[in-house]
Amino acid sequence: MFFASDNSGPVHPQVLAALGAANDGYAMGYGDDPLTKQVQRRIREIFEAPEAAVYLVATGTAANALALATLCQPFETVFCSPVAHIHEDECNAPEFFTGGAKLTLVPGDDKMTPKALAATIARENTRGVHGPQRGPVSITQVTERGAVYTLDELRALTAVARDHELPCHLDGARFANALVRLSCSAADMSWRAGVDALSFGGTKNGLLGVEAVIFFDPDKAWEFELRRKRGGHLFSKGRYLAAQMAAYLADDLWLSSARSANAACARLAEGLRNAGAEFVHPPDANMIFAALPRAAHRRLHEAGAVYHLWDGTLDGADPDELLTARLVCDWSISNAQIDRFLAVLHG
Known part of the structure; x- marks a missing residue:
């Protein structure tokens, strides 16, 4: 992930x-x-x-x-x-x-x-x-x-x-x-x-x-x-x-690799949307900026997900505070990785 x-x-x-x-x-x-x-x-x-x-x-x-x-x-x-x-x-x-x-x-x-x-x-x-x-x-x-x-x-x-x-x-x-x-x-x-x-x-x-x-x-x-x-x-x-x-x-x-990355991003974005994530910027290609509660970020990181937080830290006091994540898909990201990420997110 x-x-x-x-x-x-x-x-x-x-x-x-x-x-x-x-x-x-x-x-x-x-x-x-x-x-x-x-x-x-x-x-x-x-x-x-x-x-x-x-x-x-x-x-x-x-x-x-x-x-x-x-x-x-x-x-x-x-x-x-x-x-x-x-x-x-x-x-x-x-x-x-x-x-x-x-x-x-x-x-x-x-x-x-x-x-x-x-x-x-x-x-x-x-x-x-x-x-x-x-x-x-x-x-x-x-x-x-x-x-x-x-x-x-x-x-x-x-x-x-x-x-x-x-x-x-x-x-x-x-x-x-x-x-x-x-x-x-x-x-x-x-x-x-x-x-x-x-x-x-x-x-x-x-x-x-x-x-x-x-x-x-x-x-x-x-x-x-x-x-x-x-x-x-x-x-x-x-x-x-x-x-x-x-x-x-x-x-x-070059085009098929980009299509794979974009398609993976679209799959991930749809799952995040269904989980109630707030999109800070439109995910037009292979990059997502989405806000999730701190508790969700902690759960994902503990499960081994690797991505950057764009604001805030995991060790804050409020588990419900929304923190923005930057998530980027490359040509090699598999549907299995995305589905596991979303399964952890849904808890």
Whole structure:
């Protein structure tokens, strides 16, 4: 009953098998191998973007920080949600890799609104040389609270950025989960929606450790290559990153894995709903924020359930106090684990 994070789940067996196959013989280094080139071609096909520049890095933080550094000057600011991963969970990596650009938080919840974004952009660049200049907009899809932007919502945000001649970055650590939720194409949820650069996630969806950075404008390619090398993220044995991504994309494993995670989350959410849980955020994809009584949390933890409490502690005095849990389903979570969790919850 492990619901702590989709980072904690196992690597898909097909990915491990692909790594073993890639380990046969020799290949040129630094991404100059046939497997990396194959992956780049495949991603361009999936995104219907034949001119896109595609690069592989090992972590989501590297993907986000290097992509934003390529889009942002040191004297600019990045506009993002108050709970964006780049703000809360990357130890100032975007600020470091951009050479000092700041983050400007758009007031609101996990989903930015066009009105709030426009107002926040308007407030910046009002002090001339004394203040930060306007820089890229970074959107998270799926959000850090488990919500999915609709295509219309994405387009409305990128339209605000475009009105101010600002580029848009999409943090797609859970891109596949959002895509299967919306039943749209990868192109529809990226460049057709106005996204300029995408962090295309894989680690949270069954990979050992690889993310793709996609620039739909290839003019940014050389600068990204330089920043990746200078930042220490150019792997010499790049074929092992490519092997993972190749297996991920083969036979749509990335989509089937995301569907499994989303379906597990829906099953869990339905059971929680029947148990009277209060949902703090809509469980659109594979992540749930739900409030349960402290006594229920104690019962679940004593039975071996692993997940994070978002507020409060188990050792409080009031057994009926509602505490919010963050529950995340990965591709490998079984119905048996979910049903056992719900059985314990029901007592």
